[in-house]
Amino acid sequence: MRAEEPASSTEPATSTEQASGGASAPEPAGRGGRVRLGTGSDQYYDRLVRVAYLVMADATEPAGGAARRAGDDRIAQAHRMVRRSLPWQRPDEAAYLWLLARVVRRAANPPRFTLSLPGRWGRPVPDGAAPQRDRLLAALATLPTPVRTGYVLVVVERLPPRDAIQVLHEAGWPDPVLQVAAGVAEQQRLADAESISPARQRELLTGPITDPMTVRLRPPDYRTLRLVKLGRVATVAACVAATVAVTAVLAPRMAGFPPEPSDPTAPAGEPDTVGIRRVGDRAWLGAARPTLASWPTRGGRVDDTGLVDAALGSWLAVAELTGRDPAARAAAYGQPDPDDPDSTAGGGVAVPTRAGVVTAYAGRGIALAAPAGAAQLLYAGELAGAGADPPAEVAVLADATRVAVYASSGGTRSLRIEAAPAANPYAASAIRVTGSAGPARYLMAPWVRRVDHRVLAGGQWRELVVRDGLTDPVSPADPDPPPGCWSGPLLRVHPTDVPAGVPFTLADLGPAVLSRLTYLPPDADPGDAPADADDAGGARVWSGLGCLAGELAGHAPESILAWEVWSGTLPGGDDEIRLTCLRAELARDASLVAVALLVPGRPARAVATAADTRLCSPLAPVVALGWWWESPTGDWHHVAVGGGPVAELEVTIEGRRTRGTGILVSPAYPDGPRGPVQLRATDGAGRSVPVLD
Known part of the structure; x- marks a missing residue:
């Protein structure tokens, strides 16, 4: 001062x-x-x-x-x-x-x-x-x-x-x-x-x-002066006591005992459980909204300070190393080292800690800093039967924005730092505590009373056993899926009263946070309240979207809406074709949109994409879409449809203009698409409608 x-x-x-x-x-x-x-x-x-x-x-x-x-x-x-x-x-x-x-x-x-x-x-x-x-x-x-x-x-x-x-x-x-x-x-x-x-x-x-x-x-009062004088006496006494104690400790070593070995690569700071926050079993009952902050601390090893300290120490060591070494930070994000031509993506970064070397991974865009405040302990225990031999020791920590999963098995240690779920009752109901390979196990929120699971392609829901908040292992839906495609698993979550006790569907796309799946039928628009992916026609539509959902998996979407914009037949075929707008909500208000064409007997393909847009959302419920369609006979047609209250479509190809409502299909082009296409659309009031093509 x-x-x-x-x-x-x-x-x-x-x-x-x-x-x-x-x-x-x-x-x-x-x-x-x-x-x-x-x-x-x-x-x-x-x-x-x-x-x-x-x-x-x-x-x-x-x-x-x-x-x-x-x-x-x-x-x-x-x-x-x-x-x-x-x-x-x-x-x-x-x-x-x-x-x-x-x-x-x-x-x-x-x-x-x-x-x-x-x-x-x-x-x-x-x-x-x-x-x-x-x-x-x-x-x-x-x-x-x-x-x-x-x-x-x-x-x-x-x-x-x-x-x-x-x-x-x-x-x-x-x-x-x-x-x-x-x-x-x-x-x-x-x-x-x-x-x-x-x-x-x-x-x-x-x-x-x-x-x-x-x-x-200003001058201190008499109490302060008295404390200062007493402090001088206490300081002298403490120095004498410290000298005696140090002499007692060092005397055996001076007599010939060798010093204990130390690891020069370990971080200087050693964490302890003082930096850990534990939550009681009933804290969530008084929470204003469902978040990880009200999850109770669970697991059979919550009092194992060695395991918990190793998890916290790994997080701190990763933050320290990646904060001063750009190459280590890139490796944690799964990016190759630009200064090392032999480096590859996805390998993680090896971080020395007091518990041993830990391989650390981080999700895209996740901050690698130390925990903000005291880290919350969500789970500490052993995962037997989850593909680990011997069983893995696991500790799950979290702060306000991230989840860190520490695992140790057979001398191999890993740490995954990923985004924490959003503060809503769907995202904050489950997190995956195992890696993306092998059987999956999930830590469930305290307000979940039952969990079922099945594959994306359909079938019966089967109940998952939950012990102390942790589910039994769930095997991959398809052990050998097509490259880039995703086949499950899906979780059907039955909450007690959050939100209102209505079941909802979560998709395990790989990250720690699961994605909620919803559905809107063709006669709806994105301004309507979506149905669950398992309701009405949602299961039928979602069963064909595995490959496109797999492309979104790397972005860790918080939720994905499948809005069925149009269904009907196209030239050259009798099968019903569906056009679905997939909208993935990502962290930090980002979004991805992909318009999927579902043709029976063919894998779904994207005919239009966009990023960070309002399209296919309640803020932009009116949209027009256009794409080229190859019929079974080999001819090409340009197809334009309007979603929501689109009143008129106008398509111009090679100077030829066509107007109509609902759907516009161009004449056949046997030799393939011809030049650029201009698509305009208006609503009932004559206002221009955004176009995805």
């Missing part, structure tokens, strides 16, 4: 401003901005401390004089957090957003108990805006921590929303876009509710009273 100094701004000036004498506060470094350690870290230290101070605000803090003392403690704690967040060993430069994410991660999970002296050496400088400031801080303290953090980053730190989203994502929070949007909206809500304008809000939160760097020094 520093004593109070007269200054025109409580924010540090950049090096350029210091040279030119500018007094305006700098904006934070953007995504590409970098600062040198020793200059940049110091330059932004004030702001990092203020962010930690505001993020740690808690609605449970006391009032009155106790609140003032709690605020003093929070200032000291904010300084400690920032000092611990500054890197020790790192290249000469570090991004400001990277430092900010580390501070936010610590401030969002402050230690529950801290030691504070009864007398303090400094207190924030008071000002004349105490009533407004107190109302504002009290209102912020009632917000959820992610929303409050989004507010602080955008309103106080003036980060662009995209950078604030990046910070929240790197700090490990789910739905960072929603959290930042809620934080921005909170600025106007506070202006309306507290009559404090947005500009005044920032002024109050950056003034001297909320600047943790500006304090007024």
Whole structure:
């Protein structure tokens, strides 16, 4: 801390401003901005401390004089957090957003108990805006921590929303876009509710009273002096005791006993179960929404600190190695090393840990950082009968955005880090705890009362036995499927009352998180509530979509909707043909769309694709589709159909224009497709309709 100094701004000036004498506060470094350690870290230290101070605000803090003392403690704690967040060993430069994410991660999970002296050496400088400031801080303290953090980053730190989203994502929070949007909206809500304008809000939160760097020094009270004197005596006594203890430990070694062997490649930090969060059996009954955070800790080895520490230590070691080695990071993602022409994709990365070498894998786009806060222990036990000989020891950990599955069998250790399921009752009902090869076993949510399984091609549902939350092994639906195709298994989940006790279907496409399958018939549009994939005609349509679903598997979709846009016959055949729009919802609001043509006796093929689009969703329920069709006689026809309320279609081929409704089929082209095709479509009001072709 520093004593109070007269200054025109409580924010540090950049090096350029210091040279030119500018007094305006700098904006934070953007995504590409970098600062040198020793200059940049110091330059932004004030702001990092203020962010930690505001993020740690808690609605449970006391009032009155106790609140003032709690605020003093929070200032000291904010300084400690920032000092611990500054890197020790790192290249000469570090991004400001990277430092900010580390501070936010610590401030969002402050230690529950801290030691504070009864007398303090400094207190924030008071000002004349105490009533407004107190109302504002009290209102912020009632917000959820992610929303409050989004507010602080955008309103106080003036980060662009995209950078604030990046910070929240790197700090490990789910739905960072929603959290930042809620934080921005909170600025106007506070202006309306507290009559404090947005500009005044920032002024109050950056003034001297909320600047943790500006304090007024004062003498300590007598209790503090007494403690200091007693502390000197205690320090001398502790030194004497430590000397005796060290001598007792080292004496045998000095007498000729060799030292214990050590592994020089192991990480310096050794985790312990203090960094693990366990959840009680009935916690989910009081949860506001179904998420992994309310899953109980289960398994026969939950008290095995060796297994749990090995799992946590592996996660920390992977984060440390991949954070400083780009080649290791690429290998964890299954990408070949660009600097090694002999490297191949999909091999994982070997990471030395205290438990031994662990082969680590990460899903596409998954952050490889250490757990955000205390990692939650979901399961620890043995998986017998799952293709492992001897049985595998497994520990499943999770934080807010990721699931890490650690397995050890016969001296071989692995760690898979994948995306955590979305916060909805479908995705958060099951996770796969075994690898993608061999029999699968699933850890089920506590609200699941029964699980059935079958293959994609149909057949009867068979009940799965569940013990302590873990299912019996499920063999692959097809041990030798066509390349790139998927044949199951499917899980039919019967919940107790989430959501409303209605069964739903999940597909195991390989990742830890399963994908929900739904269906819409031809007379519906994407704005309607979808049916389950096992209802009505959904099972018949989905049974032919295995190869296209297999192409989506690598993207770890959270859900896939099969909207049957059209069915009927086409020239040259009598079989009923189905046109289905597959929409896969991915993490972070991404999406993939593939229009599947299902012809009896032929594998399904995609006739149109799109990425990150609204098409085939409730936001764009009207769509037109066009493709070339080769009839059984060898002739080619261009086919155009409209889904939803498409009123008119217009197709132009080689200057020849055709209009119609429902479906338009061109004359035969014996020699194959001819040139480009222009397809236009309008709805009943004459508005243009998007086209997938």
